[in-house]
Amino acid sequence: MSNKLLLFILSLLPTFTWAQGRPQGMEGRERPKIGVLGGQIIDEQTSEGLAFATISLFSMRDTTKLVTGALADDEGKFSINEIPFGRYQVKVSLVGYDNYTYPNMIGFKPDNYKKYIGKIILSSSAQELNEVVVVGEQEIVSAGLEKRSFNVAADLGSTGSDALQLLSNVPSIDVDLDGNISLRGNSNVKIFIDGKPSVLGSSDYLEQIPSESIESIEVITNPSAKYSPEGMSGILNIKLKKEKLKGTQGMVKVSAGTGDKYNTTLGLSHYQGKFNVNANYSFRSDQRWMESNAYRESFDENGNIISTSDQNSTGNHTRNAHMFTTGIGYQFNKYNSITLGGKFNSFNMDRKTLQTNIDQNGSTTTSDNFMNNENQMAEVSLSYQKKFVNPAQNLEISASYSEGNNGGTQDFGSTQTFNDIRGDMKMANFQIDYTQPLGDRFKLEAGTMITLNSSEEDFIAYNRASDGSLIRDTRLDNNFLYDQQIYAAYGLVSGEVLPSLRVDAGLRIEQAYINSELKTTGEAFDYPYFKIYPSFAISKTFDNESELMFSYSKRVNRPNHRMLNPYIDQSNPENLRQGNPYLEPEFADSYEIGYTKSWNKLTLTGAVYHKYTDNAITRVSYAVAADTIMSTYANLAQGTNTGFELIANSQLTSWWNIDGSFNYFYQVYEGHEDESGTDLSNSGTSWSLKVNNRFNLWKGASLQASVSYNAPKQVPTGEFGSMTIMNLGLQQKVLQNRGTLTLSVSDPLDIWQGNVYNYDETYAQYRDFKRESQIAYISFSYTFGELKNAFSGKRKSKGGKGSDSSSDYDLY
Known part of the structure; x- marks a missing residue:
């Protein structure tokens, strides 16, 4: 592996060495027209x-x-x-x-x-x-x-x-x-x-x-x-x-919402001469209630109902998050600069639910479930940028490393089980990007990228005895390792082949190694593959305000560790969840035709798109028992998604701005039979609409009202129901525009909720769920700073x- 990686990097060095070695002045050459x-x-x-x-x-x-x-x-x-x-x-x-x-x-x-x-x-x-x-x-x-x-x-x-x-x-x-x-x-x-x-x-x-x-x-x-x-x-x-303003500046913002919700943000930056530094800190505390209902009927081979289940879950969760980001930059001269950045995030969540279940005989059972999760994430990045006399020529080298770990417990009263969860994720990224003009009209973009990603999840399972003590159950233990390595290189040529006619053509090659292991059973799953990803775009400008473009690209979706992990999530004993370690990547060919047109106070952007997916990954559900549904992931034979989209931005009057989007699509799933013998093929249309209005009321004051609607959507073995949500916001500038007061209300009509209908020959289940969404917030932000030294030695x-x-x- 190390020899392949070394050869891969060395093969790209001549390009970047030539880029670095070109004389800065370029005296004697004819200036591009x-x-x-x-x-x-x-x-x-x-x-x-x-x-x-x-x-x-x-x-x-x-x-x-x-x-x-x-x-x-x-x-x-x-x-x-x-x-x-x-x-x-x-x-x-x-x-x-x-x-x-x-x-x-x-x-x-x-x-x-x-x-x-x-x-x-x-x-x-x-x-x-x-x-x-x-x-x-x-x-x-x-x-x-x-x-x-x-x-x-x-x-x-x-x-x-x-x-x-x-x-x-x-x-x-x-x-x-x-x-x-x-x-x-x-x-x-x-x-x-x-x-x-x-x-x-x-x-x-x-x-x-x-x-x-x-x-x-x-x-x-x-x-x-x-x-x-x-x-x-x-x-x-x-x-x-x-923050990127010259001099020293800062911003502080505090907000409070109904139901014990609080947020605080502080940002500081300093830019002096060749040196700049910035830092941002945010804190968020949030408590919300939740509720769900699920009604299921199970059938025999003749379609007769053999059992029913009516389940209700209510609860609440509390979340606290801290996030800190910082960056330090230094510009050696007008051609060379370096930037060091860092991020840190800390998060914890507690969730409590009460489940009530009524079976076909009218018997009622209740149980309390508790879940706790804590995790931290840290990331460091370093980038070097080199500019040239020609502003279209550029070289950037960057590297980053991020690491996260999490831990928590799950206490399921419904099954009298207790899980201790530990896990970590690591990601390293190295990237080189170079842009070289080719004559007067074209440019070449080339680069390489290496991404290394690994994770480990360890679930230790216990059963709760009648006296409340915990007894280890190694049969339910799960220790899952995941490792992904991607080595890539790309080249892209773009430019005007004719006046107002632009072409972009590129090619990306990738060697991928995906390995996973279920240590508790000794099973290993490896999937190495090599793939070429072409892209192409051609655009035509008709006048100063309109443009037409056709584009194509090949895409991939690699299953992540959660999708592969075969651990069974028993937080809801009647609706289990599990990953599929045999999942393979899915590939798609994506085609799109887009058109944009601008008038004095209106801009319209439209697109017609089509995607053909091979080996498509999708979520499926099937019955594993008369009163238990399993949800997991599967590779289908193929799928298509065809639709059109329209986005509008308009200033109707001097005091009224509106923007909106409409998306309509037709999806087809063609699949195999799942574990229950059910054909996973399905098809259907769906659409979504989003509209946002902004009104300038008086000096420094504005009102915003938005609404979005998602129509029902077909999926394999089921259908997702429609969803609607509205948001309102009122903002006033104060303190000579240095301060801002904002009052916002999310979901003022309290109508945001979801539902899903799953079915096959053995069962039918309808589930609706809702989380607290009708929330009012009030916030105040204040911007301050000292810029008097920003132009040291200048006027x-x-x-x-x-x-x-x-x-x-x-x-x-």
Whole structure:
């Protein structure tokens, strides 16, 4: 294994050595015939040039993607050279002044590649330089053909929630009451933290990340070969907050919710010269009640009812989470910088439930169940970035290591059993990414990635004697080991083959080794495989405001340790859960046609998509006894998901903004028979709708109202019922815009609940469940800072407004 890894890395070194060895000045070569943009930034009151203003160019294909930029000189003048052909949005920012967006799109073509936009006038903010005041309205959803971004700070309903709950507000994303995440109706989605794999990216950890620690959530539905191919429906990237304003600044936020729910967040950052550091801490305490009901009928071979069961469960759970993130950056010069980052998370949960069961004879039994879980996670990361004279050329080397451990107990009064649970997860990631321009119109992106992931789960089982003492039961013990190693390399070529016609073509190769072992029985399961993942995209720009794109990618979903672990979860003795150690990866071919069109106050983004999945993984349920249902995972023969999606962003009036999304799809499952002999094939249509309204009421005040609806959805051996939820939020700026008061109410009509119907030839079960969701929160946040030393030795500007539009350019 070590020899293969060494050869793999060495094979890539010539590319990066050549990149590093190119002369910085490149004297004597002909300059590429690419765009040049010039202008001057001046003060509205004094008409003087503004030094150090940041001019940033964002791609019109994805307005969240910074392409290049520059700083204005002492007279406020700027010139940006070697701009790739294409269409751009120009933004200007300067500490102490209102952000400015140039009203017209700027385009560069071979016959028109020099632009001068004249004088841009910036208006001074109301505050002095030593006060950080961030004002202005941000869009909640920024939609593009390649990806869309959900801005957490602009969502008034995000107060007091966590990452899992936030995802339910994102267009195309659905989260059920069991915490299962799906994108466009497909539950196989890959989650990244800050663009990288992390222990925090597992669904078990998402509810431990407070919303106050999250900056934005990105959705990439059909990623190129540059990205990991994991995630059949796409990638979700959760970006954590990192304050990036120059000088020293901070933010504190406290909130309280009905039913003993509390949140606290503190953020600090300092940027001075070549050095920057930031730190964020969040605490969350949450208590919620829950209730579920399940009615089941069991049948004989003639379809006659032989038994019934009516079960009710009520209880509550308490959660406490602490999260700390930090980062330190140093810029050696304008071409080389390094960043060191760290994350730490601590979480504990207590859950108590009372189960009542009534059988067909009317006999009633009750039992108390208790569960406790504690875990910690730590991560450290290091990255080096090298820039070149040509801003389109870039090299980045990064490495990260994360480790988590958990422990807890399960005390099931219903079965008189007690489990002691211990486990740990480890993940290491190493990545090299290089971008090299190819002539005037094209660029090459290449890199390598190594991901090592391992975990161990140990369940020690006991039976409870009549006197309450615990007796070890080794028959129920479970010690499961999981190890996954992925070695990958990719290449991607992109550029304009014709004016306004862009092509991206890439290839990713991966060698995977997946090994698991059930130590309690000595069984081992190995699955090594080699796979090639191509990607292709072609886009056509028709005018300044519309674009059409077709894309294809090959995707994979690798079963995680929870899906493979054959341990039987007996927390509900009549509804058991178990993993399947024989699961294999599933592969999909993903096709998508997208179109976006912008008008003065309206942007529409639509897509038609189709996914064909081979060896599809899905959750199935079957009867193992007259009164017991087992839920597990299985590989089906194949499956398809075909649908269309529409996302709209509109400013109806000066005081009313609305955005919404609609998704409709048809799914087909074609499967084998399960353990009960039931055919797992099924098909059906479903749809979802999300609408968000934001109203500007008076100066500094805004109201937000959102609603989402998920229609019933077919699954193998059953159907999930519909779900509806609403959220309201009211926000008021105070203390000269340095403070913010927010009142929010989640599910004001108390209608959020779920239900599922499972059936086969031997049984039929209907289950509904609900958790506390009607919650009112009140929060207060305050931003402070000292920026007077931000321009050491330079001329100072008036005002006190900061902007994050230049953060990607200034910080590193």
